[in-house]
Amino acid sequence: MITVGSDIGGTFTDFVQVDEGTGRIEVYKTLTTPSDPSLAIDQGVRELAQRAGSTAKRIDAMVHGTTLVINAVIERKGARTGLITTRGFRDVLEIGREKRFDAYDLQIEFPAPLVPRRLRLEVDERMHASGEVLQPLDEASVHSAVQALIDADCESIAVCLLHSYANPAHERRVAQIVAEMAPQVAVTISSEVLPEMKEYERTSTTTLNAYAKPVTSRYLTKLEERVRAQGFAGGLLMMQSSGGINSVDFARQFPVQIIESGPAAGTLGAAHFARLADLDKVLAFDMGGTTAKLALVENGKALRTNDFEVAHMHRFKPGSGLPVRISVVDLIEIGAGGGSIAKRTPVGTLQVGPESSSAQPGPACYAQGGTLPTVSDADLVLGYLDAEHFLGGRMKLDREAAVEAIRKHLAEPLGITVEEAAFGVHAIVNENMASAAKAYTSEKGENPKSCALVGFGGAGPVHTCDLAARLAIETVLIPPRAGVAAAFGMIVAPVTYDAVRSRRTLLSRITPELLEQVRAELMAECRERMPSTVAPESITYEFSVDMRYVGQGYDVNAVLPAQLNTAEAAAAMQEAFERSYRKLYGRTFPVPLEVMNFRLSASASRKVIDLPTATTSESKGDGRVGSRRAFCARTKSWKDFSVHRRSAIAPGVHFAGPAIVEEDESTTVIHSDSYAHVDANGSLIIQLEPARSHA
Structure with missing residues (x-):
């Protein structure tokens, strides 16, 4: 079984190919082609086949995620x-x-x-x-x-x-x-x-x-034509916003279900490696070229919500966007990515984002016509990125162009040095993400300090340790091949479908007959909408209910027990609701409850091999290949950082920061007072000293 996951982002398009027969994994990353996103997919599938010494004919399944739908809404296209x-x-x-x-x-x-x-x-x-x-x-x-x-x-x-x-x-x-x-x-x-x-x-x-x-149908038709022309004859599946996958025909009929497919996939990848590392509560942090996403994962499962908005007039202000009532991974997204543009404001302060240089023209250091300073330019000037090793050496970065962009647009107007301006950009974007993380977790009744931080995405590992320190988080996990974690998340995602029925009634009037009728309707719809290749006996179901106190205007979703005794359903529903309500608001009330909606989530896991370790069998040491001078965010000074090749770090070997760990798709920056090792599953685990972490 050979499966390919592909994720189209605002700046890069990522690929992961897993061969379950041999355990071989191939990854690829290329710039997104905004004028025709299917071009990047065509190129990636071809490149992966060549690397494996094969052709697209051998691929059994492709799972795809795209920003096409949300872009069409935001850009009104x-x-x-x-x-x-x-x-x-x-x-x-x-x-x-x-x-x-x-x-x-x-x-x-x-x-x-x-x-x-x-x-x-x-x-x-x-x-x-x-x-x-x-x-x-x-x-x-x-x-x-x-x-x-x-x-x-x-x-x-x-x-x-x-x-x-x-x-x-x-x-x-x-x-x-x-x-x-x-x-x-x-x-x-x-x-x-x-x-x-x-x-x-x-x-x-x-x-x-x-x-x-219509625009989704045209795109998917073109995408299918391109990959079929290469000989691909397997199943094409689409990543949904809910964190599951379904058929391409389902996506054609219900494109609203794939509006947030990429961010959902990244969270699934983070959840997978959190489970392997026995971390029961993590904050998934995905930073790419255009945006950063944060999502809470508990006990290996990403939190989901049915209240979602797109095309906000004002970021972080609920009600300022278009409501989309679908099941989505509950995450927060901000305009903070490697391509986020930094500028001097009219009042003389430094601002980073939300505008992005995207894939075209890209940051100044990409040497593709961009002249404005971005987060990636700042990271390069600060020594975090290797201009010769970016994308495994396939793409050279222009440090002089980055220095000139920062000097002209930031340092001189602000009256500071290029290095000070660069760290200002780096620190501001990290603080913006820390503020968003605090607001997001508090709304979920959680404290970020109680979580581990899983960092991934092309730019995420560069910023993860400093972000963790700002959140007083002491444990950081960087999954193997972190730069393409969203594409890997698509490979491990289950096949899913979510059904809903409105039945507004007082909880006291719920009868076993009504419950059985609603559940039967929902189950029939789930089985009809799941791909025909999924065996009915492989499907598992999660039954939940939207409830509220009589007189309230908003609902709370409560998951019901898997083995629900319909005769005692009312008591079980009240207990589940009060548990969820107390976590959100700290108390409950002696007020009658009413049921608004019944929900059923159907899921069928796909057999995917466990990812082998990211180390080679010859690895014995810490993979150090040299050193590089870079700016340490912890000591606010320039230091010599040891440079390590991630593929050469042996499991269990510890090394101390300041250090930079490089792989082809991403770079991890470990500051002073931190200690790192690679675990048996290939994840890079970093411990921050509690005394140096700060809220």
Whole structure:
């Protein structure tokens, strides 16, 4: 079994190929091709085959993650989309929650709906929340609305009728009429995308799916054509935002499910190595060329959420983006990557990000036309990166260009030296990430000091130890081949599908019959939506429920016991809810509970070999190959750092910082007062002295 994982990032596209027969692992990293992302995939698959002395014909499965959907939404490059809704609900997308995300901002702006008002049309029908038909569907009004959207050159149509989650009959009939009148137009109905109450969130999620559907379909078709042309005949799978994978046909139908596929995969890779190292609570830190992501992993499982927003008008302000009600790995993302641009602000301070140089033109040191200083330029000037060893020597870095960019745009305007400006950039981006990590973990009822930090991504290991010190974290884990950890996460990801049913009712009215009926519906949907190659007996299920105190406006998800006795379900549900609520808010209340939604997550693990150690059989020492002068963030002074080749470090051999550990895809910087070794699974474990760590 040969499996390839590929992850398209904002700056680099990463690949991992695992041959389960021989245990051989090949990795590859290349610049992303923004004009046509499939070009980078085509190049990577070809390169991996050549390295293995084989062809793409031998690859059994490919798992792919892409930023295509979220980029289409942020850049407003999706399809011309129309919306058909119940009469009187045309403006749901603009009315939203009728809530200001910043009460004191007099110039407040909300993201514009993906569908403009002239393309939001109404039809005559009405469904009760119970599913009872109050007004039959007027098909004449449907024909009129569809024809108007066809005449407006709509490429995709979203259908979201009132209370269709309770009875989808009217939506299905509208979809049939669209197919009859315009078979070339893509159709998305909310009862398939999100059969859940809350009109605004359901409409927003449905329109986003419709908006991304044509562009996703074209991209996936082109991607398939390129890899099939190389002889690949295996299964093409897509990474989902939930941390699982599903078929490419599923992604074509529900592109909203792959909106955050790359970040989710990285968290899975971190969870895998955390399990191997017996770390029960870790903070996964993924820093690439464009963004940094942080996610909490407990007992080998990434936390997930169903409340998610994209295209924020203001970063870190909930309510300022477009709501997407899907299951996603619960993470925070900030504009802090190797390509993040540093600049002097009008008031004379230093700012880093969120703007990025991306893959084109890239940082100044890439020598591809970029002239503005970035985090990578600062890391090179500080001695952390080897200009001759970047990407294993395949890409040379221009140190003089980095120095000139920092001198011209930062050092001279700020009246400081180039080295001071470079460390300012490095320190500010680390402090930005530390602040985000503290806010994120506190919202989850956790303290970062109680976690280990798993650092990965192309730029992550450079910054991980200093970030850990700022968070008072004492244990750092850098997985093998950390620069392509997200692509590896795709290989170890299970096949998954998540189903939901809204059944708003008081907990006291829950009956065993209702519970069995809902679970049967959810299980049938999961089995239908899982790839046909998955055997039903290999599927495991996790049953959970969204609940709240009567009168509250927001839900809390609580996972129910695997062996749930339906006769005692109410007590088990209350216990699970109170456990989750107490962790978030510190207390519970003697108030009646109501159930909002039932959820079922289906998962089927894929057999993937354990990753062999990253060391060679000849390794006996600490892999030291020399030294390099670099700036130590702990002592705030220049020091001689020992330089080690990671592939030559023997398991169990300890060495002290300051040290730099290099591999082809990433570089790990270990500052003073730290000690490192490689464990039996190839992970680099670093212990920071408690006395030198600081909050």
